[in-house]
Amino acid sequence: MNHDYQLLYNQLFVHYGPQGWWPAETPFEMMMGAILVQNTSWRNVDKAIFNLKPFLEPEAIEKLTLDQLAQLIKPSGFFNIKAKRIKSYMEWFKTYDYDIDLIKKGDMLQLRGELLNIKGIGPETADVILLYALDTPIFVVDAYARRIFFRLGYDMPESYDAFRKQIEKELPRDLVLYNEFHALVVEHAKEHCKAKPICEGCPLFGLCARRLD
CATH class of the missing domain: 1.10.340.30 (Hypothetical protein; domain 2)
Incomplete structure (x- = not known):
């Protein structure tokens, strides 16, 4: 299956808007x-x-x-x-x-x-x-990312670094993009892709295989 990470990012960004992360003053x-x-x-x-x-x-x-x-x-x-x-x-x-x-x-x-x-x-x-903190464009693989990508139907590597590198090789090395991508994944997991998902109104519904655990 071909994974379009840029499309996934775009859908989340259009729906949720810029997140302005990380939530810290310094x-x-x-x-x-x-x-x-x-x-x-x-x-x-x-x-x-x-x-x-x-x-x-x-x-x-x-x-x-x-x-x-x-x-x-x-x-x-x-x-x-x-x-x-x-x-x-x-x-x-x-x-x-x-x-x-x-x-x-x-x-x-x-x-x-x-x-x-x-x-x-x-x-x-x-x-x-x-x-x-150090302005490095890098994809953060957390439990939310694993949950969302699995439900979308993406077969991602088990290993942390293989998962990260698979996404990074398809996306430009853009600090703002990676900054927003992680924040958008967290927001989406809180709003829709919860442990018990709320599929109604989900911005990724059209992309999703709805593969539940």
Whole structure:
């Protein structure tokens, strides 16, 4: 089956419009959010970010003890594990003097490798950081993307990177497109392609094989 990813993107964009993602005020807040959102909902992340607001500078996070950080991010769940992940991430970030512009000058494949070497940073979290904080056009493969593409009838690879590369080879390396694509997938999963889908009014109805789990 021929998969038209550009058509899929266009249909979602026409229906939902620009999303203006990532939902964060600064790139650093976005980085913290990418770790906090692991295995939880945005509602819980918002509460954790609210608690973190007075400390949303790298130097301030660095000064917090592991326990202080864990208590602040408690609403996000798995807070002791996530506090350790944030501290590990900060050790890596410090090697670049907390300078996002300096990181952006690096080779993105090498940067992705560095991110994946941080304990607790998997491909999805690494790619979200690359896309939204470091301006790298990359497709984020999350559970929503897997659900939507499966239901459409697309037979996507099991492996994360094979799934990502299959889409990327068909689309232009356009930062805005990838930025919007991930956000639109998330929005569509919330509005229509839920665990129990709402097919009525779905902007992808004409493209969809309605292959349910």
